[in-house]
Amino acid sequence: MSAFFPALTAGADPGRIAVRCGADTLTYGDLARAARALADRIAGADRVAVWATPGAHTVVAVVAALLAGVPAVPLNPRTGERELAHVLGDSAPSAVLAGPDDVLPAGLDGVPRTDVDLTSAGAGSGPVPLPDGPDDPEAPALVVYTSGTTGPPKGVLLSRRAVAASLDALAGAWSWTADDVLVHALPLFHVHGLVLGVLGPLRRGGELRHLGAFSVEGVTRELGAGGGTMLFGVPTMYHRLADALAGDPALTGALAGARLLVSGSAALPVHDHERITAATGRTVVERYGMTETLMNTSVLPGGGPRPGTVGVPLAGVGLRLVDDDGSVLGAYDGETVGEVQVRGPNLFSGYLGRPEATAAAFDGDWFRTGDMAVRDPDGAVRLVGRRATDLIKSGGYKIGAGEIENALLDHPGVLEAAVTGEPDPDLGERIVAWVVPVDPGNPPTDAELAAHVAEALAPHKRPRVVRHLDALPRNDMGKILKKALPGAG
Template sequence: MSAFFPALTAGADPGRTAVRCGADTLTYEGLARAAGALADRIAGAERVAVWATSGAHTVVAVVAALLAGVPAVPLNPRTGERELAHVLGDSTPSAVLAGPADALPAGLDGVPRIDVDLAPAGAGPVRTVPDAVRTGPGPVLLPAEPDDPEVPALVVYTSGTTGPPKGVVLSRRAVAASLDALAGAWSWTADDVLVHALPLFHVHGLVLGVLGPLRRGGELRHLGAFSVEGVTRELGAGGGTMLFGVPTMYHRLADALAGDPALAGALAGARLLVSGSAALPVHDHERITAATGRTVVERYGMTETLMNTSVLPDSGPRPGTVGVPLAGVGLRLVDDDGSVLGAYDGETVGEVQVRGPNLFSGYLGRPEATAAAFDGDWFRTGDMAVRDPDGAVRLVGRRATDLIKSGGYKIGAGEIENALLDHPGVREAAVTGEPDPDLGERIVAWVVPVDPGSPPTDAELAAHVAESLAPHKRPRVVRHLDALPRNDMGKILKKALPGAG
């Protein structure tokens, strides 16, 4: 039996659609054929890179690597020359798996290329065998997967915001534990049809968005590129039951809802709407719920930990929180001096530390960095949060960029950003701190106004925040921009703000 993908084995419905990416559709039998044939070709490799475009070839490549027990290193097709060279030199893949039509950059010239075939030659039933390697045409033979849950499944590189990207080694144990915990929290089953347009080089789009539905035996429909029309089509007439997205996607959906009854109906008909990778502003939560009757579920995770918490779908609207710890995940808040904070008052800020089977195995080839990331068996996330009285986690920002110490207070940038976004004249907002001789740090708001010709005044925004939160949390400086810098997942790049360090 296939340990990680039970639906690929004999006994599952071979004719059921597993993946639809644009013009490419694979049934579970077709996926087993394509991935099984590729697994034979890469068996025994130390690691393989995957040119992770948003299509079926990437899905087959990663499934094949898992079947073969070979760690896959997803490569962002938009990665620059310097970063690509670092990732390749650090991970030393034996080959790069790519679609036949993919044009690879010169930086990959020294890595053997294996083209992913979605319809390999051969006929006969799908079955599993004990040996991993088979040659020639004939039946599809799925290799026996590794018995050891600690075998690496993926090596996913961090964004590199604090230095060169580090390779996060994710074991089969971590991936399975995180997906199974989400399945329990979300009642995720083989009957679900997941719709998304997330990139497939990141844990959100790849682990949750591809491996998640395939582990459950459900269906994945990838839009290729996000569009309101695509979401409407696949959640409406297409019968999609779940939607995964990031805040920028949900913001565009919220903007479109007022004049689009078909979109409203499609979202209302979905069983589960999930947002992640960054905080979804409260006003977008409210607009979507008002138009559809559906609440957007937020969850919290990161590359090193996969998923830590989630709002439970039946818990009612919880804008501003990322829910409670998932099954098997331990979570605590820690003060600057290392003491554990026990307050569930919605105000006491501490760093999030987590432990559980969802944690990564370490940074590839960096034992010192791995050791520094842990406090005993607790992983230091670098995220700052408060706990509500019911135990729900409310993130307030990153320690490195979002924790502002002003006038003796520890202030999270995230709550100020949400307050600013509640102002009708603000389209986008980011908050940072900068040195202040009196306060230690002063709060700086970076604002994209709805009407650039008539933006809200500094005093108006300061008063709005002071009234919504507290006077000491008001911005002392307001700077206007045409747009905020963001990465591929929609996260604001605060270090790229003009003059930011």
């Protein structure tokens, strides 16, 4: 697999910094030595689990697995007992790779532990010969588990081909090179933080700086004086950055100096786009992907602001919208809603041990994403929600929850918003808005919010019911968990 990481090969500069995570700094030579030593220890295993804490041990563990040709199964350190047992039983790893100071839960007692040793990184300073890894591009590189919102989590088999194709397509779209220094604080058990945020910069030969945990101060430091050029985040992070901009000239300068600001995993509200651009002159680039497909689309840097869209398909990715009856929708009118289907070299190979689920996920060679979207006249994709939870059929209209949520977030009295549908004897489904007000003592009225949405979008898209909450339930990536809303099914 050394061909996957050209900067780890003998011809590259071993003194160049590869990773900075907290107190740990590894050059490409350090990383090659530590990963090679670990790769030798796990060679021949069927699969290995990785206790994916946000640090250098996780980076070395995943790189070592790739070098050894052993599929890695990233484990969320915050996973509950039942889900951990499911993932372990489903993937049957030969060992769990962890930092020597990591305290593992009792659920991992039956899995042999292999500690990741960073001290071997200092055993020399010259180039390190690396194994080539398997020649088969279809060999699995990672098994990443889905969030399990529609049933037990499924193990998504991501091949070397899929990972390389997706990262190279992003490099083309974003002009991503070895000169870039990527800053992020994303979890390392998910494709956003691990594939894009770790394997991405290492494949390019650039530098990764992981903050360990997100903080405005950390972003300011690493993007400012630290010389970071790119920032990856999720909407919750960008919202906090937008809140801090007004009173923080150092943060403003740090964001303004970045070459690329990227948001993903959920839609970034238009209001946050506007606040960041107004303060820094920088637009936040949104991209669209999922575990099974890696990256599908991206807004292209250098163009005008495109809040509300996730851009156009990446090189090599085919994308179409399909109606309920299976017919392909050709309209690029910004209004016609269909399910997103994609195909290309970025797609996963299947669900581990689930051939029926794999077959059901495809329409021929097109993967059914379950995401609903419209396409603008220039081909840009605007996501409007998930088919299962965000498509509302009301009064004969197909309505995406996402656009209503963005409209609600434009109201000055709304801090957070989620939209769902519930049965209605007249409309079929009525639109329900779940709102966290800026001022709980003086929230906007139901009529005020309904009028605001009707004016911004259309009268049939206004919420018929408004329910107030103290906070919206979210997962580790900041996505709203609509099924956890009170009374939601």
